[in-house]
Structures are given as C-alpha cells and as structure tokens.
Amino acid sequence: MRAPWFRLGLWVAGLVVVVNGLFPALWILFTSLKTEAELTRIPITYWPQEPTLDNYVRAFREAPLLRYFANSLVVAGGSTALCVAVAAMAAYALARLRLAYAQGILVALVALAMFPPATLVVPLFQIFTALGLRNTYLGLILPHAALSLPVAVLVLYSFFKTIPRDLEAAALVDGCTRVGALRHVVMPLSGPGVFTAALLAFVNSWDEFLLALTLAPAREMRTLPVGITLYQGEYLFPWPLISAALVVAMVPVALVIALFQERIVAGLTQGALKG
Structure with a gap:
C-alpha cells in the first residue's frame, strides 16, 4: 500500500x-x-x-533598456568565460595533481560558496575605487566571476574525477601538454559539467544586483537588475512598467533553459551521481 x-x-x-x-x-x-x-x-x-503592449513600449522609451540589456550581456558573458576558464584549471589541479591539501581546499570552496556577497561590498568598493575600475565592465566581470568560482570548481571537479587517466596519458605521450590535455581531452568529455557550470555562472551574474549597484552606479553602466529597480520613484511604483522590463530580462535565461534543458539536467544529475 x-x-x-x-x-x-x-x-x-x-x-x-x-x-x-x-x-x-x-x-x-x-x-x-x-x-x-x-x-x-x-x-x-x-x-x-x-x-x-504599451508597457513594453514605455519600458524601452522611458529608460535605456537596450543599453542595460547589453551591459548585462557583456558582464554575464565575460564573467562566465573567465569563471569557467579559471574553474577548469583549478578543478583539474584538484582532481589530477597530488596536492597536499586538496580536501581542505574543497572544504574551503564549499564554505566560500555560502559566503554572503553583502560582506564584500565595502572592501571591493575601496579596492576598485583605488584601481579605477568602478563604472567599468572589468570592475563587474571580476567580482561576478569570483562569486561563481567556488560552485563552478565543485561541479567540474566531480566530472573530472570520472575521466580515465589513460586518456590523458595517451595525449601526453603524443606530445600534448597538461593544458592541452585539459582542453582537448578532459573538457570535451565533461561537456555536461562544463555547460552546467557556465549556466550557473551566467545566471548568477545576470541576476546579481548589490555589487552591480555599488561598483557601476553610472547610468550608462547599469545592468538590467539595477536599471529595472530604478524605474520606481519615491512615491510611485509603476508595476506594469516594471513587470514588462522584468519579462525582457527573463527572456535570455528562459530561452537558454528551454533550448538546453536536456544538457542542464544531464549535467546536474551526472554531477550528483558521479561526485
């Protein structure tokens, strides 16, 4: 029963x-x-x-929504590429090299993944102001990539551990370097994991608000979450207008999930089972 x-x-x-x-x-x-x-x-x-559809027309007319969209696309795309590249090398080192404190590093990554981003606002603001990186794409790409890095490393690590070492050994015998083996052998065989890590990094950067508001407050550098939030006034909350802008912001993520849902599910389930 x-x-x-x-x-x-x-x-x-x-x-x-x-x-x-x-x-x-x-x-x-x-x-x-x-x-x-x-x-x-x-x-x-x-x-x-x-x-x-007047709310959609107003959303583009009353604020540079296309500019916000482009800013988010540049920042999310750049941070995703940087995050996946660094995470792949870190995960490969943890999975293949004989590091003395590999398990301790993994535990630290889990702790960092739960670290609240709000605690980083003040030091990042001071550092990026001193470096002249406020209101720049690089000033948002670097912290966004760093925030997504722990989860991306953990996801890729679980996949890299399942790749047979013999395949890398054969590539090394043929004259391939460690980086070449990672690029041409390990990462292609870990396609679902790489895609999952990239998607998580992209969505995390696309939705991030606090650092984007603090490090890029200039109107021409606002990302979608910041720009949409500032549609409201001191006493006015134009919810239909804000909702129209939110729909525009949801479209890219929804399309990616709809088009690649099989790979996303495969990456999440395989990583969980293999890890």
Whole structure:
C-alpha cells in the first residue's frame, strides 16, 4: 500500500515545485499586459481583461533598456568565460595533481560558496575605487566571476574525477601538454559539467544586483537588475512598467533553459551521481 501513496506524494511535491516556479513568472507576464487602472481594480483580475503592449513600449522609451540589456550581456558573458576558464584549471589541479591539501581546499570552496556577497561590498568598493575600475565592465566581470568560482570548481571537479587517466596519458605521450590535455581531452568529455557550470555562472551574474549597484552606479553602466529597480520613484511604483522590463530580462535565461534543458539536467544529475 505504500507504493501508490509514495507515488502520489511525489506527484504532489512535483506539482508544488512547478507551481512555485511558474506562478511568479506568469503573474509578472500578466501584470505586464495590464493597464494601471486594471491593476488597481477591485475585485482583482487575474487574467488581463484589456491586454496591451504599451508597457513594453514605455519600458524601452522611458529608460535605456537596450543599453542595460547589453551591459548585462557583456558582464554575464565575460564573467562566465573567465569563471569557467579559471574553474577548469583549478578543478583539474584538484582532481589530477597530488596536492597536499586538496580536501581542505574543497572544504574551503564549499564554505566560500555560502559566503554572503553583502560582506564584500565595502572592501571591493575601496579596492576598485583605488584601481579605477568602478563604472567599468572589468570592475563587474571580476567580482561576478569570483562569486561563481567556488560552485563552478565543485561541479567540474566531480566530472573530472570520472575521466580515465589513460586518456590523458595517451595525449601526453603524443606530445600534448597538461593544458592541452585539459582542453582537448578532459573538457570535451565533461561537456555536461562544463555547460552546467557556465549556466550557473551566467545566471548568477545576470541576476546579481548589490555589487552591480555599488561598483557601476553610472547610468550608462547599469545592468538590467539595477536599471529595472530604478524605474520606481519615491512615491510611485509603476508595476506594469516594471513587470514588462522584468519579462525582457527573463527572456535570455528562459530561452537558454528551454533550448538546453536536456544538457542542464544531464549535467546536474551526472554531477550528483558521479561526485
């Protein structure tokens, strides 16, 4: 008798997870299609009665949303590339080289992954101001890559440990260097892990707000999270306008997940099972 109840419990748990993930996104989408008058109407309307795209037009007209989008794309793309490159070399060293404190380093990475970014704001602000990196792409790419680095190293480490050493040995015999073996043998065989680490780094940078607000406050350097937040005024919260901008910000991540969901699931499950 336990099997049917257990299966029912799994279905209910899955339904809760799906609703919890989809409902906020659908609510934002429906809000972006409403007018201010309909949004404040009582009783509340869940489905837009008079759908309109004016909020999207206003979102691009009242703020340089395309510039914010481009800034986020440059910062997220640059930090992802840097994070994956450094994480691959670090994970390879931990998985293949005989380091005396490899386990201690892994424990430290787990601790760093749980470190609150808010504690880094003041020292990073002082350091980047002294280096002249505030309001620059590099000033955002470096800290964003550093924040995603611990998780990326742990993900890649779990994959690199499963690659047979004989394949690298054959590449080394053929004249390949350690870096070449990593690039041409290990990383291609760890494709799902590399993709998962890159996706996590990209989403983390795309959604990051506090450091982007502190280190790049100039209007022309704002990323999407910062730019969208500043749509509101002191006494005004234009929720339909903000929702339209949020939908624009969600599109890239949603497209990546929709197009590569199989690789994402494979990377997460294989990493969990192999690690």
